[in-house]
Amino acid sequence: MSTLKRLTQPRYVLAIGIGIVVAVNLFPFYWMVLTSVKPGTELFSNPPRFFTTMPDFGAYVRLIESTGFLTFAKNSVIISIGSTLLSIAVSAMAAYGLTRFKFPGSKAFTTGILYAYTFAPIVVVVPLYGLFRDLGLINTYGGMILAYASFGVPFSMWLLRPFFNSIPKELEEAAFLDGANRIKSAWYVVLPQATPGIIAVSVFTFLLAWEDYLFARVLITDTNMKTLPVALHDLQNASLQDWPLLMAAAALVSLPVLLAFLYLQKYLIAGWGAGAIK
């Protein structure tokens, strides 16, 4: 009996613990999706209804037709992809440079990057506004891409460095012997080896731009240039009680994130080790 007890007790504890984690983490998502398809009659019932038998997709139709959602989605996609491409290109170059060449100031540069990594947008957003205004970058895709890419660079580099470091130099030297130059060997030999790290960093940078509110709020003043987080916040303020509409928008904005996460999880978790993101 006592052995049975010893065996089963931790099992129960484990099962209950896992059950709690799953319920606590999933319920908000469930409630979000459920609300977005609840017919108006069930929305404010008391006690609340935890399922629905006749889903109503009206909120999604209203969202697409009457809120400019697609425009904001387009802005968000352009800015997020642009920031990701720029940040990856620049930080992969730097990570390669730091791991393959010795040069004066490389140590200072690395330390500087670490300081930049802990930086908070709230500290720089206001002077950045002044700077962007003087340079005509307010309300431009280019400006937003520059801003997010710069915030992506420190952690991207930090994360990519170990990936580049772990690629044996012998591989490159073999390529040199085969007649490849530096650039060819970097492109055909080093880069493919670093792909898992690059995928992880791309997703994190995309997320950084996709979910940011503060920079977008301050650096974009033209309604047609708004990104999704800002648009959603404005929608919340404008339509205080239209929860199906808000939850439909929330579901659509989380969708790409959750899909990316599902498909790329092994890269993300591998890339997380270095300390990853905020």
Place this chain on the structure above:
Amino acid sequence: MLTDTPARAETGTGPPLKAARKPRMPQWFWGVLLVIPSAVLVLGVIAVPIVYLARLSLTDAHAYLPRINDIGLGNFANLAASPQFWQSLRTTLLYAVLTVVIQLVLGVIVALLMHQNFRGRGVVRLIAIAPYMIPAIIVALVWRWLLEPNNGAYSWIVRTVVPGADAVNLLSPTWIFASLVMVSVWMYTPFVVISVLARLQTVDPSVIEASTVDGAGPWRRFWHIILPELSAVLLTLALLRFMFMFTKFDIVYLFAGTGQEVRTLPLLTFQTIFGESRLGAGASLAMVMFVLLVVFTTVYLKTLHRRSEDTE
């Protein structure tokens, strides 16, 4: 897959390899060239604005009017004399310390659960991490709806389960700070879970087996074997999470608004500049955060450094 055996054989002969290919440019040239683009981005978007910020913090600049006069350290003197500033600093510290401590405790517990062997572990791990991937605006919206006093699902559960809580409004000024801490913990604990889980996977299972044979129960195993193994990563996480929570803006503003109960330094900065149009005063607040961040980061790097020396 590339086979690297011939390369190994060649490198075995050593130096001639370098002599065979004469680089036209010295090594440092390529290093510097490759690093320049990221240096320009980081300097342009972070360092230059900081200089501009320092300049602004010494003026009485208005956010929209073309007014700007040098007032020396006047803004900082005002801050030191302002009860609002000290109140905000206390709120920020309380928010950061509370959320970090709870994140660490829950994060370790969840990571230990996820480290066990059970069916469906892959899916459960994904679920355990999911809240972290969601944009702050979504977390804020969904939680405001869950806690909405009349029709929110969680409000209803609280009203039903907790006796005497019929009229509790979890979004009211009385409760908003506690709700904010809860939501922040929900959102950011996965960061701890992943980091701790990664560390747990490097703990040698034979050490744990040996202690089990010696008759150590789960508690003893945790306190005497697992926790000491985790102490280094927990210290790093505590410092890192503290810095991030200390300067967190999005979730605080989007979920809790700018009420006095939740007015942390980032919110006070935002409010001073955009609500009251006092750009110079707001810049001085941002400078205070900047200096604190530099201090925190220096401490953080020192501990990281010491750790890497310890392990060598």
